[in-house]
Amino acid sequence: MTARTNEDWLRLLGEAEEAAVAELREVLHRGLRRALAGRAAADDGFIEDVTQDGVLKVLGGLTTFRGDSRFTTWAVTVAVRVAFTELRRAKWKDVSLDRLVEDAPARHPPAPPEVPSQDARQAVLAAMHRIIGTVLTDRQRQALVAEFKGMPQAEIAVQMGLTRNALYKLTHDARQSLKRGLEAAGIDGDEVRAAFDL
Amino acid sequence: MSLSPDELKELARYVLLTRPDEIGCDDWLGYAPSYAELVAALQPISEPLQKAAGHLVLCPECAEEFLALLAALKEDGAGS
Numbered sequence: 261m262t263a264r265t266n267e268d269w270l271r272l273l274g275e276a277e278e279a280a281v282a283e284l285r286e287v288l289h290r291g292l293r294r295a296l297a298g299r300a301a302a303d304d305g306f307i308e309d310v311t312q313d314g315v316l317k318v319l320g321g322l323t324t325f326r327g328d329s330r331f332t333t334w335a336v337t338v339a340v341r342v343a344f345t346e347l348r349r350a351k352w353k354d355v356s357l358d359r360l361v362e363d364a365p366a367r368h369p370p371a372p373p374e375v376p377s378q379d380a381r382q383a384v385l386a387a388m389h390r391i392i393g394t395v396l397t398d399r400q401r402q403a404l405v406a407e408f409k410g411m412p413q414a415e416i417a418v419q420m421g422l423t424r425n426a427l428y429k430l431t432h433d434a435r436q437s438l439k440r441g442l443e444a445a446g447i448d449g450d451e452v453r454a455a456f457d458l
Numbered sequence: 459m460s461l462s463p464d465e466l467k468e469l470a471r472y473v474l475l476t477r478p479d480e481i482g483c484d485d486w487l488g489y490a491p492s493y494a495e496l497v498a499a500l501q502p503i504s505e506p507l508q509k510a511a512g513h514l515v516l517c518p519e520c521a522e523e524f525l526a527l528l529a530a531l532k533e534d535g536a537g538s
């Protein structure tokens with residue numbers, strides 16, 4: 261394997277030099293095999309496919325390399341995201357986000373407390389239900405509910421037509437609204453921790 | 459479908475961790491390679507990088523990818 265500097269990699273891949281592209285492919289293939297070791301869904305065929313997708317993603321994103329790591333580390337990082345996005349989406353791509361969140365939380369008040377010791381938890385749960393149902397925007401609620409139902413962010417982002425960063429901002433704003441809403445309801449962090457044994 | 463009490467508990471945990479200045483998943487990806495190299499080499503981490511890595515506490519997907527990246531780097535020895 262050739263020892264290349266970051267500048268070499270950028271120049272040669274920028275020119276789509278054949279040997280450098282082949283070496284990149286080898287680096288990604290080796291990295292992905294290690295990164296995905298032990299995952300049943302990541303068989304040889306899957307690793308071949310995501311290696312190829314990773315090569316394309318790296319070649320298309322050369323200008324986003326910041327230069328503060330080895331080029332190969334950055335390239336493997338990009339390929340790992342490609343691979344995990346694909347792994348997660350494979351499980352969820354047939355699940356409709358609308359179906360997943362169609363039943364708004366506000367329509368489901370929590371069950372009455374069973375024992376007095378759960379009063380505090382029920383109060384926090386009720387406040388969370390109320391804030392999710394009435395304070396959050398429809399988009400915030402949709403993204404947040406889907407995320408905590410386990411839908412992968414990449415899939416939520418695709419179905420909502422958002423970038424990963426934009427989706428993160430949406431759910432971050434939702435969490436901040438929840439935090440403020442709980443505080444406004446007189447429920448502070450200690451009470452939330454105590455209610456849920458956190 | 460509403461969130462179950464267990465899902466709301468998990469959400470509550472994240473609400474408690476919520477900070478005003480979080481970075482998103484795409485932004486984190488920019489920091490991940492240098493952070494991974496320093497962690498793999500047991501080198502000191504600068505404060506801005508540590509702050510960026512706070513994303514891993516709030517984002518299970520990026521955390522999962524980061525562990526996989528470390529596995530890729532570890533067996534790579536000094537890297538290629």
Ligand SMILES: [Zn+2]
Binds near residue numbers: 482483484513517
């Ligand atoms: Zn993330």
